[in-house]
Structures are given as C-alpha cells and as structure tokens.
Amino acid sequence: MIFVGSFGSGKTEIAINYSIYCRKSYAKVAIVDLDIVNPYFRTREAKDTLNFKDIKVIAPEGEMAYADLPLISPEIKGLIQNPDYCLILDVGGDDVGAVVLGNFRYFIKDLDYEMLLVVNSYRPFTQSAPQIKQMAQEIENTSRLKIKAIVSNPNLSSQTDEETIKKGHILIKQAAQKLEVPVKFICIDDRFSKKIRQENFKEPIFYIKRFMHLPWN
C-alpha cells in the first residue's frame, strides 16, 4: 500500500491510522517513512506508539531522525520483496516527494501494489478537479507507478465541520471521475464518529485518530 499526494494532504496521519487498521488482519505490518520533504510532523514521531502496537517503523534513527536529509534505509528494499509483510509506504508530498518512489519502482511494479492518492480539496494546488488531475499526473510521471484510487480527505483541521466534509468530498469525487479511478474511502476525524455515519456516504468511511499533536493541545 503506497500513500502519495500533495504536500500537506494528510498522508502521514492516514498512513499511520491505516497501518493500525491493517495490523488487525495481518500478523506482520510495517510502515516506511519515505518523507524526504517535510522537516516536522513525520511518521517517525509516532514511532513509539506504533511499535507498542507491534507495527514495524522504518525511519532514520538517532540524531538523524531530526535531520532534513534524504535518508533511505537499505532495509526498505528487503521489506518490499518480503511477502510476509503488509507494507505501507508514506511518501513525501508532491512529485518532488514521489521521486524517492521512482527509485523503488523496479521492485514494486510487478507486485500486487495499491498506490492511493490522498486529496484534501482545501489545500492550495488541489482545490479543483483539473488541479487534482495535474497533481496525480505529476506524481505518476515521477514515480512511474499507477494511481489505483483516491483517498478523500476533505478537512480544515480543527475548523472542520460537516459542511466542510460534504462539500469537499463532492469536489474530490468529481476529480476521481476525471481521473477514472474510484474513491477508496473517505477520511473523517474520529471526533465526528457519532455525528457522521456511514449512511451519509456511498464510499466507506475511515475514521482517523490524530497522532501529530501541537504543544498546546
């Protein structure tokens, strides 16, 4: 499972949540922090929580965990080829972040992989169907892998309300149609889990718990 998308679309939070979800059905789950774009708010910050849930986290270690260097662990190649593992790749934002994915293309392309494009229609550069299409094409061109489906993630962080989600999701569905790919699921913050139920949406709802916190929360 590969999560790609524009910078700040929510890939990391979704990838973390998804790895926890996968651990329910797979004995061996690993998540790879392939983010060479962001200096803060990366998967590695949730490492202890994930390790506690018996999920392997591959990310730069020690003082290098705090660096902004394009560090890629040699372990990743082995994990990609290991059929025992359910592997989740959290890729850095935009086509720039997807460059690193192109590096592994040779090992990924013949596997049964699923590359998902995470879209938040409230982020700059993915606010309309044509913009989302352009982003998708740029990422496909750089990674030389195919996007299989869209993950709809319409939100304004703490200012999200039901209207935000509904409106954004409609736009994202239009973009998916244009790209001729399905919407795999819609992400909704779990604080809405009682208010927003499955019957409101055709696509499955994936409730998200936030792992990246600000120092005043």
Place this chain on the structure above:
Amino acid sequence: MEEKMLMKGNEAIGEAAIRAGCHFYFGYPITPQSELTAYMAKKLLKMKDAVFVQAESEIAAINMVYGAASTGVRAMTSSSSPGISLKQEGISYIACAELPCVIVNMQRGGPGLGSIQPGQADYFQATKGGGHGDYHLIVLAPSSVQELVDLTMDAFDLADKYTNPAMILGDGLIGQMMEAVEFKERKKINLPDKEGWTLTGCKGREKKYIVPFNLDPYEMEKLNLKIQEKYNKLKEKEVRYETVNLDNADLIIVAYGIVARIAKTVMSNAKKEGINIGLIRPITLFPFPEKIIAETSEKVNKFLVVEMSMGQMVEDVKLAVNGKAEVNFYGRVGGVIPTQSEILTEIKKYLK
C-alpha cells in the same frame, strides 16, 4: 467572502504577500522555511510582471530586495536563523537607505547551524538591529497561521508607511504547522506616495540617489537622527499586544509567538488548580509593548517570561518593569519546545 483554506504557515505568508501586492521575491531555501520559497516559485513564475529569483546565496537575495525596493515595488525575502545572519549587512544598508521591504525569519535552534527544530533565540538580532549601526526593524511576531496572514499584509503597509524594513519573526513550528485561514477583504489605508524617491529611470528628470552612506559625518549624524525620529513615532503609534486575564492575576506570563499559545493552555490548566495566571503577548517586538508591562507591574508583583531562548526578551521586560515586580525566566533552547507541565511547575515555584 472567500472560502477557507488549510495552509502551512510558510505557504500562508507567501499567499498573503502576493495578495498584499508583493510580486518580487528573492530567496534561498533553508529548513524550516523552504516551503515559502517553493510557494513563491510556484505562484510568481506564472504571474505576469512578477519576479521570482532563487538567488545564489542569502547575501545575494537581500541585495536583490534592496535593488527592487529602490524602484518602489513591494519586495520580500525570507530565511531561517543562519540565513538571516548572512543577510545582516544588506538589512543595515536597506535601513540606512530608508527603503521598505519585508524579511521573514522562521527561527530554528541556534547558535551556529544549530538544529532544524523551532527556536526563538534570534530575538536580540531581530529587535536590536542585527547588523551594524543604529537602526531597528519593525518586528511582528504572529502566533497562529491566520495571524501570519494578517501580519504579513500589515508588515508591507508598515514598511511603506515608515520607509523601513519590517520583519516577520516566526519559528519553525508556526511555519510548518497547518491551520485554516481566510483572506479577508482589507480596509484601504492611505500610504505615503513613493514617487519622490523611487528610481524608475531618470529620462527627463533630475537625478535621484539611493545610497546607504554619507561621507560627511555631520550629514550622516543628521540621517541617524532622522531615522531615530521614525523609531520614536513607531513606539508612540504602532505598539501591538494581546492581554488575557490581567485583573486579579497571581502571576503574569510574558511570551510571544507559539510560546504564548502554550501559555494559554497552561493558564486554563492552572485555573483548574485555583491558580490565576495573566498573559501579555507582545505582537510587535519592536516597538516593544513596554507601557502595558510597566502598568501591569504596578498591580501584579510576579512575572514569568517564557521563551525558546536562554533569556532575551526577558531583558526588555525587566527594563519595562523597572524593579517594580519580580521578573523570572524559563526557557528551552536548541529546538526544544517548553511543555505545558514544565511551565506550570515553574509557575508553582514562584507562587509558593
């Protein structure tokens, strides 16, 4: 009204600058500020009559701003701590030449190359001049992404109004975090006409000069006095701050930027324990809100200054308090952010 967007602090500055009419950006990437340079590249390169240059160095970038500002356009550069140090000569020249421009510093842990995590240890550099000679920047310190938008737009207005460089002093966290923002319609304000001094080609008119010197020491002294006059006016008219719960407070926290946000959570936690805390959050770091601090020190006798430094703004607080209250300090440095519980423990120490 325009729709809200979810933006990173760095992107929000870029969008705010463009909407404030800044179509000339000269930058050099550095973590944790690079998204601003990237955003300007994405946007300005598609705009007619706009200029984006990724300069060969920070020094080059600030001097390009100097040149662009001489023509009267709104120009900006940005960096993070080590890069801002490199710009200091140019900033001093711009201040001496009395040109408006905006400089963004998303501070990181220092000194030296330091770390890429957030810091606030460039307070002295930002507020006391930074480069050589007697000058100040107008320094604005936002504490949310929305305030980054509003203050970036204000910074251009203030720079034009006082023909002086203005600085947005943020930190890595505010640059990297994402919050919902809106770009509201702004009230039109009257700004001084730039025509008198801008260099736009001297065909058919007298020559004009913009220079950062005067070889005659008496004339150079006059220029210094003229510039000082602007700082006095700034101190009189442009001071901004936020206060929370100053009445009946047992202790006043003074903090700016993201530390003030942590302080607000600390305040509500303290309240549950029966401790009454007040907050003064300077929004302009120069001019510094000394009056409100002085007034408050007449009523509350304990202050705690919290910074992501070894104690810089605390000196200005002590000057404002002038011995009338006890001023304590708590700081974390090198990229470490003070936690809510650390601050509360510190408060309790002084309220024993």
